[in-house]
Amino acid sequence: MSNKTVKKHSYYAPTGGHPPQTQLLSDRAVFTEAYAIIPKGVLRDIVASFLPHWEKTRLWVLSRPLSGFAETFSQYIMEVQPGGGSDRPELDPGAEGVLFVVEGEMTLTLNGEKHQMEEGGYAFIPPGTDWQLHNQADRIVRFHWIRKAYEPVEGLGTPEAFVVNENDIEPVEMAGTDGRWTTTRFVDMQDLRHDMHVNIVNFQPGGVIPFDETHVMEHGLYVLEGKAVYHLNQDWVEVEAGDYMWLRAFCPQACYAGGPGPFRYLLYKDVNRHMKLNGFGAR
Template sequence: MPARTYHAPTGGLPPQTQLLTDRAVFTEAYAVIPRGCLSDIVTSQLPFWDKARFWVIARPLSGFAETFSQYIAEVMPGGGSDRPETDPRAEAALFVMEGRIRVAIAGELHEIEAGGFAFIPAGTSWSLHTAGEAPARFHWIRKAYEPVEGLGAPEPFVIPNEAEIAPNVMPDTDGAWATTRFMDHDDLRHDMHVTIVTLQPGAVIPFLETHVMEHGLYVLEGKGAYRLNRDWVEVEAGDFMWLRAFCPQACYAGGPGPFRYLLYKDVNRHPKL
């Protein structure tokens, strides 16, 4: 299988001649952040990180998203952090799009290249630095872990490349729609799942999914038309979608290549009352 490529932002600013009309939208049920919005002026720095900046593309908001935050991190050569996380409740999922990172998790060192994934349980000591002479760009998904008495906590794990996981083909699709699952979906210790959804050109999600799970979707590759609540929205590699619980959703893959996105959802827990 040829090596995958993933669209990652590099910053910059559009020229003064660019029209202001764009696809960015924020509604009561969903948000779309097109890749053109990920400019230099919307990055943040974080405590205890060196030579790094972050696009914060999701965070809990009153009356909207509830369960997670998501960043796109850009760490320059020689940069990183010995104390990346300041909240002991936060678990982390990392997905590398460009470059290489060295991640020490509970004292065990891993080097992860583009296409690699790491899960870090809440309360686990970890550090992260770039490896090599190129910037590293990766997703960092954070969630306050919800422990359940009697289940225990999940262990950390690293998957060097998504290609090592056999995709789970959706029933009755002849391979047109598949998911690459980083977490074991039968392991109820996990309260979030992160997957890569792949739709071949012309494939569809053929019904309006309407469910309790909140979503973050970052388009890694290709383009498609996404139905979000009442609207059809065109999206392409580098765009991010944020879906509130129960937001109806479906899509068409536009081609000419596969339409692929990184997907977060909260799972396996009773709703808070």
């Protein structure tokens, strides 16, 4: 019997390209003091980036630490051609990472052990890990790479690396929602070794966040599937698969998933650490 994961979900991945000269200039991109919307239509060839020690690879930077805005993380969408990848992917020994595959498949090597990852695949990589990544398939692989400077705490230790697929995890139903709102959690919320959570939030048509969440955690939200209307700092914005939302701490946020199908997004948030009192980076 095959152990291959059965795919249950769809995942949007950008393909780049360039719009024609006849296209209207206006789009849904917004950057405010409280939030930013990066719609899928702006992820074009002209704004792609490249990284040292990565072969046959380009990426789109969705977020990065930015003074006066969100400060704890960066998020990329990586695109690796067949035969591409890196033997030195992470140059910062203090950085932890999460990888999430949205198209294709790839080989991730963690401390000498190889893992085959396909769509829905998720990997947590602790700081200081020896890892490599290569596309040994015959088609492009696209995946998210979320990076954060890990904040160690004396006596807690560092969480272990792991690789899993979201299709093998049972989502947790939010109380009082009759299953319309669930969360796919990849780490134990009580494990205080983790200083970030990267989850998948799932809404069925008609599901809502029924109040304006206002909290200290920063967010990066990439819409994997479907569409919805989001309430951000008193503005209503429509989002769809491929759009990205970058929310500053305390930005009020709520949403309504109108359908016709599921609305799902990859969610980053910083957790489980004291607030720094003397500026970013203070100990």
